[in-house]
Amino acid sequence: MNNLTAARATMAFSLGFHIIFAAIGMTMPFLMSAAHWLYLKKKDPVYLELTKMWMKGVAILFAVGAVSGTVLSFELGLLWPGFMRHAGAIIGMPFSWEGTAFFLEAIAIGLFLYGWKRMKPWVHWTTGLLVGVTGFISGIFVVAANGWMNAPAGFDWVDGVASNIDPVKAMFNQAWFHQSLHMQLAALQAVGLAVAGIHAWLYLRGRAPDLNMKALRIAMVFGAAASIAQPFAGHFAGERVAALQPAKLAAIEGHFATSRRAPLTIGGLPDAETRTMKGGIAIPGLLSLLAHRDLNAEVIGLDQFPREDWPPLVITHVAFQVMVGIGSLLALLGVLYVWFRRRGALPRWLLWAVVACAPLGMVALEAGWVVTEVGRQPWIIYGIMRTKDAVTPVPGMVYHFYLFLGLYLTLAAATVWLLRRQILAVQQKFGG
């Protein structure tokens, strides 16, 4: 592994790790607040039990999210000083607002976790909701920072130096909206479905049926709604990518030659040597339609870019297929759930389907980030700065990588183990 590869692997791994906990940290508080609200309204102790169970999960996962996020904020400098030297002043703004939101989130979570007996019930409930709200807002800010890397704005780049910096313009860059929208839905969707899946499984196994059915219903409100909305948000993101980053779109679709009536290829693998797609089903004109709302529109292909500016094709294409495949499947699941829920009864096969889909949202979320990040290569700031020019001069980055690989894998194993113990303890208490 050379230094650049090691630094990239470290960044990818740290972010891929953090994003799971970040998504949970943004979404679980909402589930928890919903259960808590139902308890305060209906006084049904099952909802209280559910709130406390989820709360303990939030406490553990939030802490892992917070420490892994701290690592990230250092790693921006430890791994990419060449990037931060220029970008810090330009995109620091979303990070500073994100920091503010985190601060409030950390305060709110302290109040909520430990404040059961010290605050009036509804004040206490509000602090729980605030954890979710502030987490959600901070998520939007970070993604806006990432959007800037895809659609740089708010500065002039002359001879390798940024001048005329406008942090506000940089924050509200052309990619911030579609990326945040899509990401926040993804968090709701991935976490909602994962939680629903766990409770569906416990329900089907006959454990604490009342508790688990109530939990499943709350989680599916978020999971199903976000699943149904996601393909629209994703399509919107695709249109924006077509406009902002044609090379990324071409890599996503394995679209080599610029053409009108461009086909959309489902499956298949792009081959950079022969410049063709191998396998897959090509639907003529569909890519033109999706990207530019016109069957005959011209879609820019990879031939418009020098070979060394192509993103890694196979990774980008496959990740995209995985994400969209899962997105379509989950949208179907969402529709089915809403349909049966309105009819009043949830058939067992549907619950099994929820169990089967539990991990898929997270898989799609990770795949989506791979599309965004790998598809932007070789640029760290699209069209402005190459990743290789941003990397740290510190030698031996492989050791840094192995260190964090070991640390995070251990941490992940410990977290899973603890959550399992948590769930088992509650289920035992509630019998079944």
Next chain:
Amino acid sequence: MIDILVSFIAASLLLYVLLGGSDFGAGIIELLPAGRLREAQKVVINRAMGPVWEANHMWLILLVVILFMGFPTIFTTLMIALHIPMLALLVGIVVRGSAFVFRHYDAVQEPRSQGIYTALFSLSSLWSACWLGIIAASLNRGIIDPASRDVWAAWFAPWWGVYPLAVGAFVACIYAFLASIYLVGETEEPELKRRFVRLAAWGNGLVVLAGGLVFAASLGERESLPAAFLRDPLKLAIVGLATLLFVVLWVFVAKRRTLLTRIVASGQVALILIGWYVLYAPNALITAQGPLSFYDEAAPPATLRQLVLALLIGSVFIFPSLFYLFRVFKRSDGPKE
């Protein structure tokens, strides 16, 4: 603009050392033998730290964000030259935060796993405190050399040596001292209270001792601390005042005035930081090529304006909520006697 930002940096650093520091110190205290008070001590620490440690940790994040947005050159220079100690600090922070929460929220409280969490929590608290001190000491030695690509000179020499190690030990002692003073007011159990007072007394002694060590070790540095302090009556007065305050502190401890002891101990630590500040301000760090000052290395004005705006608006929300947090859990003067 830059003045405001430097004040925010100073304030965040101070609050991180005071508040975050006592959380680290609590971990260090758990390393010391406690006999049969061990369990009771753990309960008190869990209860005292649980609601506030995430918020206390945020001061560090704030520091990092202000640095990389407002002073990107300083931030990147630091992150390149001090890559290794930063990494060590991060590992400590990750292990420590996780172990603390795991210990508290593990659904099955059994001695073996609890023992592992406690060991990890307290060892990593000590570890992180020392590395923080090492990083602080490395800033102003004039060894950091952004131009060098020699492995030793560029990435080891800046933080290697007796002096950084002494500062690391000093920081660990300060943290343990702060935590003891703070914990005295967190329990009503007489035996435990006595233990924390005793620990504070030991911590007090160790702070003075380690402080002396830092001064002695600095004799081998480019500019020794005794020389720097003796040259300037103001600096000397600050050190003198910090030491004298120990007398006041123990009067309050003897009278069991919890809040006042906390204020005096915090004041002492603040004075130490102020001493450090007057020694080096307005330079953020001193490299082999000369000092990097906050005033020369700041981001363009448009960025600074936005940063100050964010900090001011943020403060409007953060300080009242923080106040509320501490009020809900601390009820001013600790438990009533």
